[in-house]
Amino acid sequence: MSRLGQMRHLGLFVAIGLLVIVGLITKPDNFATTSNVVSMLSLAATIGVITVGATFVIIGGGIDLSVGAIMALASVWATTLATQEFGPFVMAVCAILVGTGAGLVNGLLVAYGRLVPFIATLAMLVAARGLAQRMSDRKTQLIQTGNSAIVELSTTRLLGIPLLVYVFALVVVLGWILLNRTTFGRRTYAVGGNPEAARLAGIDVRRHTMLLYALSGLCCGIAAILIMARTTTGSSTHGDLYELDAIAAVIIGGTLLTGGRGTIIGSILGLLIFTLITNLFILNGLNTSDQLIAKGLIIVVAVLLQRRNLKEIR
């Protein structure tokens, strides 16, 4: 299993290597610069944190379409004038609480309300964005100068790399540990792989399912802090279509949408592939529609390759 796992990741590494070579050839002056790499990583950080949460939900047999909207709502809630009065720390806590709370609602609807995850989180997507628009009056809310500590996550650098990239790395490491070294992770695979077997083995499948969505919401809250730092704003338009990028990254990384299989590392590599493609298209001045087409193709190719892999072990 682990050998096959590494082989699968090998494919992703090869893809990343190829994209880097393309970058070096087509834009030798711009691609390998510190500023380009840093901007790529900062961009990847926000979706990356969300992707970690999405990986848990999908391995657990669910899906979360509401991640982008929850992030937007958290960013708006944390940047209202009322919240900003309490300073940057409370703003951060607010973002996390809002994210986790919305995730918990998803979890309750799916686990105890028995709604299909697709529908429950679709409803949350619409509702959370609506609430964000209402709270912000569809205006972009700037972070006040007194609260610039949040913005420093993006402006302060350690060894040349913005702090928010370290936050992302920390979330990945914690996510990996949670998935691979704890009972929570083990149960996630069980609940996604065979819910009936999990139930008969004495696992509280419903409670666990609920926690998975709450975890995803928590990641959205953290992502909200990062996007506030990067853009110095909270806005109801943040994170539009992030759910698609996050799910695509998870799929490219080898996690099955049917649940029970997958890895955090795969998801992050999948995300890096996406980020590299975006970057290459922008550097080469190609238009965004072509970029979307390329991404679509990548998803299909990745899934086809994985199907081959699957067959081999069966």
Add this chain to the structure above:
Amino acid sequence: MLVMRGIVKQFPGVRALDGVDLDVRAGEVHCLLGQNGAGKSTLIKVLAGVHRPDEGTIEFNGAPVSPGSPNDAIRLGFATIYQELDLVDGLSVAENIFLGHEHARLGFVRRAAGNRGAREVLARLGHPEIRPSAEVGRLSPAAKQVVSMARALSHDARLIIMDEPSAALAHDEVANLFRIIRELTAQGVAVVYISHRLEEIREIGDRVTVLKDGRTVAVGLPARDTPTSQIVSLMTGRNVEYVFPPRASRRPGDEVLRVEDLTSPGAFAGVTLSVRAGEIVGLAGLVGSGRSEILEAVYGARPATGQVVLAGERLRRGGVVRAVRRGMGLAPEERKAQALLLDQSVTANITLGSLPEFARFGWIDRARERAEATRLVEALDIRPPAPERPIKTLSGGNQQKAVLARWLLGGRKLLLLDEPTRGVDVGARADLYAVIRGLAEQGIGVLLVSSEVPEVLGLADRVLVLREGSVIHQGAAEDLDEHRVLDMIMEGRAA
């Protein structure tokens, strides 16, 4: 009719088949015997086009063939009933039976014709009560087995391969199966039959091929009069006495389980029973008599009224989680659907029921987990002895042992075992009996369900006979014999 020569199949790290020969004649029942993991299922999957052999030749009616896909095999006239059922739960019975060769016109499925066809096949199988429109996911395991048999019959097959078809069937159903097999062979259809039950081989088989470690060790033995000892020693390479361990030396202790007036409408009614520490209580009855349902209800996995008291503490309804925490464990009947995480390692499957034991603040102590799993793999002789392998690469019997291993961990007070030896070979079975008896000796209470009456009588201290959802007899196993129990479960005549 069918000749396979020198078949080799290599999986990553295992040579499952290492030069197997098989020779099947038209109109015969050819039995394939071998220990768990000998390669029986792999061999028939080669025939069925699921696996491609690495070496070897297959001839059918004198012409070389190489089934490259399940469809090829069906077109050649090979129909297969797999060991692990391969039905689509969300579809109806009729849809499952005709999956891949639907009654259709211009791409539209003709549902009425399909239902009619299904009804015919089911009636032929002696099961007119299974509705063609019923959803397969809601059927009992035995009914599913019938449906998968119906699917094999729905093709005009000249060779029918059956991988442990009787494992999920009760006594009378097996008789039914045999009747159909006789009809088929009378028409010149050849049947390849795999089973771990030697009595069945004797009754239905014509010739026997024995596999051991992926090689053929005997071909074309007469099924009826080859001595058991010879077959067993060919299979295992040792002499196994097919015996049950002696009954408990100690008297059973305090009551660990008391069930009072347990009722689940449509399944069973007014069941009262008790299990003491160190006692093995067996439930005998036909499929559909409510045996498995009683275990599920005791476990909290099925709604029921009445009382369940575990070690003096009354369990509130509806909580498997609580039941497990209080020390129960259920090894369910259908290992693939109800017990296994196919993609996960043997270790993860074994420790799933007792994860908290291996964790501190949620952090899993993987070294200890691995050590415990390895210990159990060795104790139950799970092969290959590689706990890190994905469990789906193990043979059926070895998977079954892993299901049992799950509940040997975590200090259980009461084990509910539903068909614990399903698909386990003759040699390993004796070992499992010893393990179960050993658990009882340690003071664990065991409630056992088995379709095999000799197993219930040989292993249990006390036996409850069920018929149509009620207990019709209760008594010491020593006072009963197979004949009387069969009489009771079939005719309803209490002793």
